[in-house]
Amino acid sequence: MTVFPLKFRPDENGTVLFADDAGGYFRSDADFLDRYANDCLSLPDESFLKANGHSFDHRDDLSYAAFAYRWARRLYAPTPLDYLILVPTLRCNLACGYCQVSRVNEGTPGFDWDEETLAAVLRYVDGLTTTRMKIEFQGGEPLLQLDILQRVRSFCRERFQVAEFVVCTNLQTVSAEAWEFLAAPDTFISTSLDADAQTHQRQRTITPEKTAHFASNLRSAIDRFGSDKVSALPTLDIRSLPSPGAVVNSFTSFGFRSIYLRPVNYQGFARKRFAAKDTTAEWNAYHSSFIDFLVEHNWTAELPIEEYYFVHCLRRVLQSRHNGHTDLRNPNILGEGYLVVDYDGTVFPTDEARMVTRIGQFDFGMGNIKTGIDRSKLDPLNAESSNNFHPDCVHCPYQAYCGTDLVDDLSRYGRIDMPKHLTDFCQRHMHIFDKIFEMIYSADVKVQKTVAIWAGLPEFEPALAKVHQ
Amino acid sequence: MIDLRLKVDPLPISEPLVVRLCDTAHPSPSENDAHLVRRDAGSREYDIWGFSLTVYVSGSEELDGDLLLILPRQPSAHRLIRANSKHNTLLITEQCDQLCVMCSQPPKKHHADLFDEFAIAAKLAPRDAYIGISGGEPMLHKQRLFEFLADVCASRQDLRFHILTNGQHFEASDLGLMDSIGLDRILWGIPLYASRPDIHDQIVGKAGAFAQLKDSLAMLTRLGASVELRTVVMKQNWNDLPQLANFIINQTPFISVWALMQMERIGYGRMNWDKSFQDTSIDFRHLKSAINLAKAKGIPVSMYNFPLCTVPANYRSMAPSTISDWKRKYLDLCQKCSARSTCGGFFEWYSPSEGFVGLGAL
Numbered sequence: 001m002t003v004f005p006l007k008f009r010p011d012e013n014g015t016v017l018f019a020d021d022a023g024g025y026f027r028s029d030a031d032f033l034d035r036y037a038n039d040c041l042s043l044p045d046e047s048f049l050k051a052n053g054h055s056f057d058h059r060d061d062l063s064y065a066a067f068a069y070r071w072a073r074r075l076y077a078p079t080p081l082d083y084l085i086l087v088p089t090l091r092c093n094l095a096c097g098y099c100q101v102s103r104v105n106e107g108t109p110g111f112d113w114d115e116e117t118l119a120a121v122l123r124y125v126d127g128l129t130t131t132r133m134k135i136e137f138q139g140g141e142p143l144l145q146l147d148i149l150q151r152v153r154s155f156c157r158e159r160f161q162v163a164e165f166v167v168c169t170n171l172q173t174v175s176a177e178a179w180e181f182l183a184a185p186d187t188f189i190s191t192s193l194d195a196d197a198q199t200h201q202r203q204r205t206i207t208p209e210k211t212a213h214f215a216s217n218l219r220s221a222i223d224r225f226g227s228d229k230v231s232a233l234p235t236l237d238i239r240s241l242p243s244p245g246a247v248v249n250s251f252t253s254f255g256f257r258s259i260y261l262r263p264v265n266y267q268g269f270a271r272k273r274f275a276a277k278d279t280t281a282e283w284n285a286y287h288s289s290f291i292d293f294l295v296e297h298n299w300t301a302e303l304p305i306e307e308y309y310f311v312h313c314l315r316r317v318l319q320s321r322h323n324g325h326t327d328l329r330n331p332n333i334l335g336e337g338y339l340v341v342d343y344d345g346t347v348f349p350t351d352e353a354r355m356v357t358r359i360g361q362f363d364f365g366m367g368n369i370k371t372g373i374d375r376s377k378l379d380p381l382n383a384e385s386s387n388n389f390h391p392d393c394v395h396c397p398y399q400a401y402c403g404t405d406l407v408d409d410l411s412r413y414g415r416i417d418m419p420k421h422l423t424d425f426c427q428r429h430m431h432i433f434d435k436i437f438e439m440i441y442s443a444d445v446k447v448q449k450t451v452a453i454w455a456g457l458p459e460f461e462p463a464l465a466k467v468h469q
Numbered sequence: 470m471i472d473l474r475l476k477v478d479p480l481p482i483s484e485p486l487v488v489r490l491c492d493t494a495h496p497s498p499s500e501n502d503a504h505l506v507r508r509d510a511g512s513r514e515y516d517i518w519g520f521s522l523t524v525y526v527s528g529s530e531e532l533d534g535d536l537l538l539i540l541p542r543q544p545s546a547h548r549l550i551r552a553n554s555k556h557n558t559l560l561i562t563e564q565c566d567q568l569c570v571m572c573s574q575p576p577k578k579h580h581a582d583l584f585d586e587f588a589i590a591a592k593l594a595p596r597d598a599y600i601g602i603s604g605g606e607p608m609l610h611k612q613r614l615f616e617f618l619a620d621v622c623a624s625r626q627d628l629r630f631h632i633l634t635n636g637q638h639f640e641a642s643d644l645g646l647m648d649s650i651g652l653d654r655i656l657w658g659i660p661l662y663a664s665r666p667d668i669h670d671q672i673v674g675k676a677g678a679f680a681q682l683k684d685s686l687a688m689l690t691r692l693g694a695s696v697e698l699r700t701v702v703m704k705q706n707w708n709d710l711p712q713l714a715n716f717i718i719n720q721t722p723f724i725s726v727w728a729l730m731q732m733e734r735i736g737y738g739r740m741n742w743d744k745s746f747q748d749t750s751i752d753f754r755h756l757k758s759a760i761n762l763a764k765a766k767g768i769p770v771s772m773y774n775f776p777l778c779t780v781p782a783n784y785r786s787m788a789p790s791t792i793s794d795w796k797r798k799y800l801d802l803c804q805k806c807s808a809r810s811t812c813g814g815f816f817e818w819y820s821p822s823e824g825f826v827g828l829g830a831l
Contacts, residue, residue, distance in 0.1 A: 024719065051664075051712075053719030062683040065690040066720045073722070319767035320722075458783035461761035463711060 001046055003055045004067055007397040008033055017437055019397035021388070022070035023320065024053050026466040027441060048468045073320035074400050075386075076329040078336035082130035085340040085351055086121065086152065087138045088113045088145040094170050096192075096204045098235060098264045102358040103140050111140070113148055117345040120370040122155050132162040136190075138351065140343070143169050143178045150181060157186070166190050171217040172210065182221065189221055193232035195242035196250040203237060218254060227255035238263050238279045241286050244293035248305060260308035261290060265352075280424045284431040291435060299446040304453045311454045313432050316401045317440075318455055318464070326350065328429075330403040331386035335366060335378045345369045349378055349407075356411045364407070381406050384416055392420035398433040441465045473795055474545040475537065476525035485540050487549070487589040488517055490524070492533040499593055536590040538583070549590045550598065556793035557594075558601030559587050561614065565606040567635050568674030569660070570741045571701050573733040576605055584610075584617045591621045591628060601631045608638035615646050622650050631697075633658045637678060639685040644692045656725060657689070658697045663709045664716035672705050683720075690723050699728045699773075703745040707755055714759035718766040727763055729756060731774040735818045742823060750779035750827030760784065777812040779825050792816055806830035 006018045016033050019025040026048075035041050041049070049055045053070070056063035090111035092103040104111045113121070125133070133156050137149055149167065156163040165187045174182070182189055194200040201211040221230050232254065234247060251259050263283050291310060298304040309325070316322045323329050326338065334349035341347055345368045348354040353364035367374040387393040387404050396402070405425050409416045412424055420426040439447050448460035455464075480486065488503040489495065490513075495502055503515035503522050513532065515522040522539075524546070526532060534552030550557045561584075565576035591600060607614050614632075621628060636659040647655070659682070663669040666679035689696055698721060700706070700713065710729075717727055732738050732746055749756055756772075763770045772780065772788040780788045790813035799814045800821060806812070808831040815824075 051715065051719075060687060060691070062687040062690070062720050065687040066722055069690055069723050070719075318765050321767070455765050457761050457765055458781075459757065459761060461758060461765055463715065463758065463762045464765055 001050065001055050001057055003036070003041070003049055006036060006054065007395055007399065009397045011434075011438075017397055019400065020054055020067075021074075021400055022053075022067050023074055023317070023400035024070070025317075025397065025437075026052060026468050028468045032468060045468070052466065070320060071400075074330070075388075076323045076331060076333070076403075078333045080129050081337060081339065082128070082132055083134045083136070083338035084121075084125070085136045085138050085338065086142075087140065087340065087342050087354070088118075088142055088148040088152075090140040090343045091144050092139055092141045092170070093144065093172055094141070094204055094210075098203060098237070102355060106141075106144065111343050112145060113343060113345070116370060117341075118148055118151065120345060120368075121152070121341055124369055125152075125156065126159060131160055132164075133160040134164045134166070136166040136168060138168045138340075141170055141172070142167055143174065146175070146178055146181060153181075153184075153187070164188070170204070170214070171221065172205070172214055174217050174220075179220075179224075183225065187229075189225070189230045191218065191221075191230070191232050193218065193234055193250065193254070193256075195234050195236060196246045199237075199240075199242050199246075202240075203235070222255055227257075231258070232256055233260050233262060235262050235264055236286075238283055238286075244290045247290070248293065248297060252305065257303060258306050258308045258311075261287060280427045284428065287431070288435055291439075295439075295444075295446050295450045298450045298453060304450070306454055310432060310436070313401065313429075314436050314439075314451070314454050315456075317433065317436055327405060328403040330388070330400075331382070332404045332406070333382050333385055334407070335375045335382075339366075339373070341369050347373050352407045352411065356407060361414070362410055381416070390420065392426075398429065401433060402429050441467075473548050475548060476544060477537075477539060477546045478521075478523040479542055479544055480520060480522060480539055482539065482541050485538060485583060485586050487586050487593070488515070488522065488537050488539060489593045490515060490532045490535045490537065495534075501589060501593060534595055536593055538586055538590065549587070550594050550600070552595050554794055555599065556601070556795065557598065558603045558793075559590070560603055560605070561587075561607040562605040562610055564609050565604060565635070566609065566637060566675065567606070567678060568737075570672055570674070570705065570737060571703060571732050571745055572737040573735045574605070575736045580610070582610070582613060584613045588617050588621055591617075592624055594625070594628065597627045599629045599631060601633070603633045606635055606637075607632060608634045611638055611643070615643070615650075618650050618655065619646065622654050629654050629656070631656045631658055633699075635660060635673065635678070636682045636685040637675075639688050641688060644688060647692060647694060652693050652695060656695045656697055658699050658728075659686075660699045660701070661713070661717075661721075662700055662703075663706045664712040665709060668706055668709055672703070686721055690721070693723075696721070696724045697726045697728055698724050699730055701730045701732055702747050702749060702756065703732060704747050705745060707747050710755040710759040711762065714762040718763060718768055722766075722768070724768065726769045726771050729759070729770065729772050731772075733774065733816050733818070734820060734823070735816070739818070746823070748824075748826055749775065750825040753781055753784075757781070757784070760787065774813065774816070776815060776825065776828065777808045778806070778829050778831050779827060789813070800828070802828060802830055804830075 004020045006020055008016050008018045010016045015027050015029055017025060017027055032045065035045060053063065053067060056067065090102065090104050091106050091108060093106045135152060135156060142149060153165055163186060167182060167187065168190045171191045181187065192204065194203045197211055197215065201208065205211040205214055247259065291307060294305055294307060312325050312328065339347055339349065340351055340354050342354055347366045347369055348357065348364050349366065356362050357364045366377060384406060385404055387399055387402060393399045406416045408425050409418060409423055439451050442448065452460040487501050489499060489501050491502045492505045503517040505513060506516050507514040510528050512523055512525045515524065531553055535548055536550040537546040538549050539546045549559060562580045563577040564580050594600060618630065632655055634657060661682065662672045669679040670676050698717065734742055760770050770787055773791040775788045777785050777788055790811060792813040796817045797814045798817050799809065803809050803814065
């Protein structure tokens with residue numbers, strides 16, 4: 001019998017979490033670790049490992065093939081490009097202090113797609129092989145370029161079997177034509193709702209009139225189109241974090257059940273306004289208290305609430321092929337499945353790469369949609385985009401669930417070879433996965449209820465908390 | 470119950486004949502088309518190559534596009550494919566090398582090779598038909614079966630097959646052909662009854678079956694075949710179900726679906742009913758555990774042949790209507806049930822006095 005390599009992490013209670021490269025996990029103790037490390041496994045050890053997919057008898061037997069399958073399914077294989085983030089304008093009618101996406105004032109000329117750029121984008125779209133297309137309109141404020149949105153949408157509806165559109169709008173000023181555009185069943189709204197009204201006003205709208213206007217537009221959008229068609233993200237200032245209850249009240253008052261907590265990102269112009277560096281520990285503590293709040297909330301609430309990214313990570317622990325979020329993939333191949341086209345036609349691998357380039361830190365530009373896309377610049381990064389063989393990750397039990405974000409590393413540290421445990425990415429994810437396993441192994445029925453809901457189960461299953469003694 | 474045989478006046482033929490019944494001329498005609506010439510209350514007369522074919526059937530029964538197999542000198546025809554049904558199955562053979570305690574169709578020694586007729590029928594099937602292949606054990610005639618599949622799949626790109634096999638006969642030398650036929654064209658329905666060799670082997674009545682099945686599943690994993698694992702829930706494997714779920718998530722993560730099935734009270738299933746039937750309407754525990762674990766790990770789970778009222782409310786979405794139309798019935802208590810339209814009901818041969826205790830209209 002050969003045991004597939006086990007990685008381990010002790011916790012503060014003296015138990016040890018073990019996990020393999022395919023994401024199989026169990027909890028045991030220091031004695032088992034000792035027997036494993038010294039190659040003197042007992043018979044019960046061996047039968048436990050065998051029954052739970054951690055060993056094989058000979059190459060190509062069922063255990064071997066199944067492990068290889070589970071290992072391979074953990075990897076992200078880019079699909080043919082079927083997702084474009086389009087930035088038809090950089091102009092915006094708000095001036096949020098933390099603006100993630102470099103922006104210019106509403107009246108500034110020279111920051112919009114011209115006819116030539118639009119034609120080049122449509123030509124590029126026309127040449128794609130996919131039959132299903134997703135377009136996300138970013139900005140600036142994309143509704144300031146409604147005509148372009150309409151032309152792109154009409155083209156895609158004709159061109160693809162299925163096309164879906166997301167408008168990332170601040171919902172500040174919505175014309176009658178814009179409402180009509182947003183009403184289409186294939187078109188979705190993504191907006192920002194920064195915790196509660198006070199925070200939203202402080203960070204985004206500045207005046208009570210504008211805050212009220214936004215709230216009324218958001219309300220109208222939900223009333224008219226239903227909460228399934230509208231999503232909202234809060235961006236939180238780590239120096240002034242709202243209470244979890246305030247965030248939950250605010251989001252549930254609009255009918256939102258999924259909240260994606262994001263700290264002000266240390267990128268783009270936000271960098272100049274907020275010193276968000278070295279605040280990972282503070283954020284982790286807040287995030288943890290938020291999850292605890294949701295557990296309490298879900299115990300009695302009629303309709304449960306989730307923290308989007310935490311649930312995403314939980315499902316990545318339990319299942320393979322959960323690659324729906326571009327920020328957490330392994331390998332995190334850039335420039336393949338999706339691209340960003342900026343206001344001037346410059347092509348970027350991700351929205352973050354666009355911001356990093358905009359502030360002059362690194363140039364992630366992959367050429368221009370008008371003259372041709374050049375992926376070669378990404379080759380050195382893509383060569384480092386997997387965590388499987390990274391010297392800092394190979395010993396981590398969370399490796400199979402985790403991913404890489406080299407653009408984030410570059411933007412924060414100017415290099416990709418920081419020891420992983422010193423990076424914000426690693427620290428945030430270690431925290432999240434620690435919390436997930438704490439919850440999976442919790443004996444608290446309230447925690448179990450939330451785990452079951454977030455894992456998509458009718459009821460909590462104790463077998464998920466596998467223990468070997 | 471829908472009759473899968475129809476009375477006919479025997480035709481002057483010496484070889485089996487496949488005919489497609491056509492109310493009106495088919496858009497892509499074939500030499501097997503029989504054209505309706507007369508329709509009476511209890512019978513219909515068709516013209517095939519100038520011969521008259523009379524089929525006895527009630528007036529309401531829809532036959533347009535159906536494919537019949539007519540055997541020499543026999544007064545009844547087999548309805549191989551019913552055009553407006555999703556439940557069409559070709560019975561390849563009644564021979565089998567396992568003797569499962571719940572078998573609904575106990576094996577017979579004799580085998581008649583009808584692959585050529587099945588190929589004609591499949592090629593004339595309605596567009597996008599999903600055709601079942603069953604037995605006995607179809608893979609006992611593996612060479613003929615693969616010839617049939619290669620032939621039909623090459624000429625009809627729209628067809629797909631669901632093949633029930635005990636998984637005892639896959640060999641490395643088959644894999645190339647299976648790959649060339651198309652891995653997404655065939656879903657292999659393979660029974661796995663327990664995580665423990667002794668329980669599985671005892672249920673299928675064959676020593677070494679579990680070990681053989683594991684080898685087959687390893688081959689199918691490497692090939693990338695589509696597999697539905699099928700577990701009939703019985704007293705014999707009831708306590709092992711949670712372990713079986715653990716086996717499936719770890720050892721067969723590639724499967725398309727895990728089907729947990731209730732027993733069918735016919736054949737050996739009837740003979741062994743008392744010692745095998747597990748009344749899941751009063752005790753759902755192990756099933757629940759097994760389903761939760763498989764679902765959490767991303768294995769699609771489906772419960773076949775479970776009446777909805779026997780399933781706890783939050784598991785009902787996993788119990789689709791699966792009992793084939795021709796052998797499905799409803800009980801008196803179903804008359805006032807609000808879930809009847811989505812419930813698969815009961816097998817025709819279900820016996821209330823020996824069946825579920827916990828039934829009731831929803």
